[in-house]
Amino acid sequence: MGDRIDVAEATRAKHETAAVFDRGAATYDRTGVEFFGPMGRELVRRVGLRPGQQVLDVGCGRGAVLLPAAQAVGPTGGVVGIDLAPTMVDLTRADVATAGLAHVRVDVADAEDPPLPEATFDAVLAGLVVFLLPAPLDALRAYRRLLRPTGRIGVTTFAAHDPRFNDALTALARHLPPERRQPPNKGKPEHFATRESTGELLRRAGYHQVTIDDVPFESRFRDIDHFVAWAWSHGARAILERIPPDRLPAALADAAHALSPTGESLQLTTSVRFAIGSRAES
Numbered sequence: 626m627g628d629r630i631d632v633a634e635a636t637r638a639k640h641e642t643a644a645v646f647d648r649g650a651a652t653y654d655r656t657g658v659e660f661f662g663p664m665g666r667e668l669v670r671r672v673g674l675r676p677g678q679q680v681l682d683v684g685c686g687r688g689a690v691l692l693p694a695a696q697a698v699g700p701t702g703g704v705v706g707i708d709l710a711p712t713m714v715d716l717t718r719a720d721v722a723t724a725g726l727a728h729v730r731v732d733v734a735d736a737e738d739p740p741l742p743e744a745t746f747d748a749v750l751a752g753l754v755v756f757l758l759p760a761p762l763d764a765l766r767a768y769r770r771l772l773r774p775t776g777r778i779g780v781t782t783f784a785a786h787d788p789r790f791n792d793a794l795t796a797l798a799r800h801l802p803p804e805r806r807q808p809p810n811k812g813k814p815e816h817f818a819t820r821e822s823t824g825e826l827l828r829r830a831g832y833h834q835v836t837i838d839d840v841p842f843e844s845r846f847r848d849i850d851h852f853v854a855w856a857w858s859h860g861a862r863a864i865l866e867r868i869p870p871d872r873l874p875a876a877l878a879d880a881a882h883a884l885s886p887t888g889e890s891l892q893l894t895t896s897v898r899f900a901i902g903s904r905a906e907s
């Protein structure tokens with residue numbers, strides 16, 4: 626059985642999530658913080674792409690996975706990136722053109738059921754996106770249909786945020802008026818709660834030889850303004866946008882205190898979960 630969802634609510638939440646990323650697209654992964662880039666490169670490395678292969682990158686954002694994948698498969702291969710946020714797609718398409726990557730295509734499309742031909746990809750990569758989807762099990766099943774018989778899936782999720790990052794988000798959330806406390810996308814967090822549940826999800830979607838590894842990544846910020854610019858550029862924007870503008874300075878001051886009570890340099894450790902699997906049994 627797939628994910629049971631309220632389709633109308635799921636569709637609304639999905640588009641609201643993509644709209645938040647769309648508004649952050651100009652600075653997403655472009656604030657000078659080492660975060661999505663190293664995570665994307667590590668996903669590509671773990672999936673083990675070879676020159677000439679065909680790759681689909683779902684929820685491609687500004688190319689943290691797409692660009693290293695394009696380098697790994699080379700001009701004899703091909704990469705298709707899809708994202709539901711049109712500004713992400715426009716900007717990434719422009720970066721791809723500037724880099725002269727003629728073997729890469731970027732389109733606006735829904736990662737829940739990519740409108741692409743079956744059995745055409747050697748790898749489907751999903752960097753930090755499946756937990757945003759209302760029906761991740763159905764999405765993973767759809768990716769399996771797109772894979773060639775020898776194809777592989779590579780998915781990342783957040784295993785654990787730095788406790789200080791969580792404290793900062795809690796500090797921000799205290800400034801939300803009650804009617805704005807509901808997050809725009811409830812998702813299916815139970816699927817990704819543990820290494821076991823994540824592995825089980827991939828196996829239920831039909832994947833074999835599933836491996837799960839949690840890897841820590843360090844990110845440094847020059848100062849609190851650097852942190853705030855970074856927070857506006859990605860999913861944390863969903864909280865910042867819902868704080869009334871007149872409460873924002875106090876909210877950011879509280880977040881700064883939660884992040885760095887003594888004002889020492891800001892550094893966060895984020896644990897990312899890498900889930901890799903194969904379409905075929907052996």
Ligand SMILES: C[S@@+](CC[C@H](N)C(=O)[O-])C[C@H]1O[C@@H](n2cnc3c(N)ncnc32)[C@H](O)[C@@H]1O
Nearest residue numbers: 646661684685686689708709710735736752753
């Ligand atoms: C956290 S970002 C990850 C981007 C990129 N994979 C990376 O590792 O930096 C999530 C991305 O998924 C996109 N997204 C969210 N929901 C989507 C959906 N239903 N279909 C396609 N893309 C979606 C967002 O627009 C955003 O670019």
